[in-house]
Amino acid sequence: xxxxxxxxxxxxxxxxxxxxxxxxxxxxxxxxxxxxxxxxxxxxxxxxxxxxxxxxxxxxxxxxxxxxxxxxxxxxxxxxxxxxxxxxxxxxxxxxxxxxxxxxxxxxxxxxxxxxxxxxxxxxxxxxxxxxxxxxxxxxxxxxxxxxxxxxxxxxxxxxxxxxxxxxxxxxxxxxxxxxxxxxxxxxxxxxxxxxxxxxxxxxxxxxxxxxxxxxxxxxxxxxxxxxxxxxxxxxxxxxxxxxxxxxxxxxxxxxxxxxxxxxxxxxxxxxxxxxxxxxxxxxxxxxxxxxxxxxxxxxxxxxxxxxxxxxxxxxxxxxxxxxxxxxxxxxxxxxxxxxxxxxxxxxxxxxxxxxxxxxxxxxxxxxxxxxxxxxxxxxxxxxxxxxxxxxxxxxxxxxxxxxxxxxxxxxxxxxxxxxxxxxxxxxxxxxxxxxxxxxxxxxxxxxxxxxxxxxxxxxxxxxxxxxxxxxxxxxxxxxxxxxxxxxxxxxxxxxxxxxxxxxxxxxxxxxxxxxxxxxxxxxxxxxxxxxxx
Ligand SMILES: [Zn+2]
Numbered sequence: 175x176x177x178x179x180x181x182x183x184x185x186x187x188x189x190x191x192x193x194x195x196x197x198x199x200x201x202x203x204x205x206x207x208x209x210x211x212x213x214x215x216x217x218x219x220x221x222x223x224x225x226x227x228x229x230x231x232x233x234x235x236x237x238x239x240x241x242x243x244x245x246x247x248x249x250x251x252x253x254x255x256x257x258x259x260x261x262x263x264x265x266x267x268x269x270x271x272x273x274x275x276x277x278x279x280x281x282x283x284x285x286x287x288x289x290x291x292x293x294x295x296x297x298x299x300x301x302x303x304x305x306x307x308x309x310x311x312x313x314x315x316x317x318x319x320x321x322x323x324x325x326x327x328x329x330x331x332x333x334x335x336x337x338x339x340x341x342x343x344x345x346x347x348x349x350x351x352x353x354x355x356x357x358x359x360x361x362x363x364x365x366x367x368x369x370x371x372x373x374x375x376x377x378x379x380x381x382x383x384x385x386x387x388x389x390x391x392x393x394x395x396x397x398x399x400x401x402x403x404x405x406x407x408x409x410x411x412x413x414x415x416x417x418x419x420x421x422x423x424x425x426x427x428x429x430x431x432x433x434x435x436x437x438x439x440x441x442x443x444x445x446x447x448x449x450x451x452x453x454x455x456x457x458x459x460x461x462x463x464x465x466x467x468x469x470x471x472x473x474x475x476x477x478x479x480x481x482x483x484x485x486x487x488x489x490x491x492x493x494x495x496x497x498x499x500x501x502x503x504x505x506x507x508x509x510x511x512x513x514x515x516x517x518x519x520x521x522x523x524x525x526x527x528x529x530x531x532x533x534x535x536x537x538x539x540x541x542x543x544x545x546x547x548x549x550x551x552x553x554x555x556x557x558x559x560x561x562x563x564x565x566x567x568x569x570x571x572x573x574x575x576x577x578x579x580x581x582x583x584x585x586x587x588x589x590x591x592x593x594x595x596x597x598x599x600x601x602x603x604x605x606x607x608x609x610x611x612x613x614x615x616x617x618x619x620x621x622x623x624x625x626x627x628x629x630x631x632x633x634x635x636x637x638x639x640x641x642x643x644x645x646x647x648x649x650x651x652x653x654x655x656x657x658x659x660x661x662x663x664x665x666x667x668x669x670x671x672x673x674x675x676x677x678x679x680x681x682x683x684x685x686x687x688x689x690x691x692x693x694x695x696x697x698x699x700x701x702x703x704x705x706x707x708x
Pocket of ligand 1: 333
């Protein structure tokens with residue numbers, strides 16, 4: 175028996191807008207659409223917990239594809255959304271154990287199950303479900319009235335009283351309608367269950383809201399109906415989803431009762447927050463620096479396992495500490511996961527941890543897997559061609575495996591993404607001769623002296639790290655101190671003052687390039703002599 179995990183799109187606070195044919199523009203619509211269209215990282219969060227549970231011998235996992243737009247009558251199916259979710263899961267190497275359930279292809283199935291409830295009564299002798307013909311105008315008035323009285327909005331259940339004859343007439347007239355679930359109004363409406371994360375939970379949905387919609391006027395189910403029918407048919411045993419769904423769970427339990435089905439067990443996971451007290455939102459999804467869509471990280475070149483580590487570290491728990499997660503593969507995380515360590519605290523998304531996870535996997539892939547190493551080198555080569563397309567036509571040294579490997583060894587995982595070697599000015603010297611910045615030259619004569627001395631004595635160096643280091647340390651022309659000599663070497667070779675140790679850079683380049691750059695620096699200094707203070 176499988177477990178479902180993929181989170182439904184965010185809940186819409188104005189569910190009544192689904193009513194009738196008049197569903198108009200909705201503030202939340204874009205948010206919902208984008209949540210469905212894009213595979214958000216944080217939907218993966220729950221998917222991951224599911225993988226652990228599966229391996230910890232509970233069940234398999236499966237995927238529901240909520241691929242339709244739920245809050246508007248226009249453009250229901252979002253093209254490509256299913257493929258998008260699938261490819262995101264594939265990239266992250268999360269394999270559902272059975273074919274995905276495509277909800278938009280099951281609309282008839284949901285309707286078929288729903289109509290079995292017609293004519294059935296609950297313990298209060300009320301129908302389990304009923305047709306509601308209220309227009310959007312009436313619902314708006316109702317909403318305003320509730321607001322005026324400072325009461326929470328609740329549908330007043332007027333259509334529950336419609337006779338069969340009236341309903342028949344309205345249908346004949348072609349009036350649009352939705353189907354609502356009739357909530358028990360007494361204590362039996364209180365739903366008590368043992369949340370797998372939060373423990374004892376009880377809630378009476380009637381106390382806070384009115385009869386909710388199961389089927390919209392366009393015949394599409396709401397999440398409440400679709401998830402209950404799907405989970406039942408797929409024999410789902412455990413459901414983990416975001417904490418915001420906890421109050422809806424009581425509605426789902428009532429629906430299971432009406433169908434006379436056995437409900438799954440539920441666990442709700444703490445919400446992820448961008449900062450304390452503010453949950454991740456549409457604004458975060460659009461944040462250019464750290465968007466919450468998985469695609470962004472895939473395209474940027476993050477390792478799938480690094481992203482998975484990061485998502486786990488964002489919260490929810492299940493692990494002893496951060497070090498139990500960082501640098502681990504999905505399978506390793508699965509074996510280290512402990513359901514007893516689930517956390518109830520809202521978690522802060524800390525993007526600094528993503529860099530730590532990425533570095534850990536960068537190192538791991540490069541150092542321990544031949545295949546991983548080759549892949550990284552090839553990716554670096556593709557980057558060279560991307561940033562310097564002209565090199566494609568030459569047998570450039572900078573495209574050779576040796577050179578690329580030497581770069582990666584020297585950089586020693588100081589970078590997070592390969593891209594930085596091209597976009598960060600600090601690494602420009604790897605690809606082209608550096609520019610000598612005059613404002614970094616304290617004393618031109620001294621600078622020139624060191625260059626000349628170096629050129630005259632280059633043949634004495636054997637170009638191992640230690641040899642170069644010793645060479646620079648030992649010569650004290652004109653009593654110039656070592657620090658200044660190292661600084662001059664760095665400026666001539668790199669054009670900047672940060673980076674790996676000078677002797678490493680020097681041994682990386684070797685005598686030919688060192689000679690070339692020192693000579694070039696001398697020419698530049700001579701040419702621009704008049705511009706430099708002497
Ligand atoms: Zn109504």
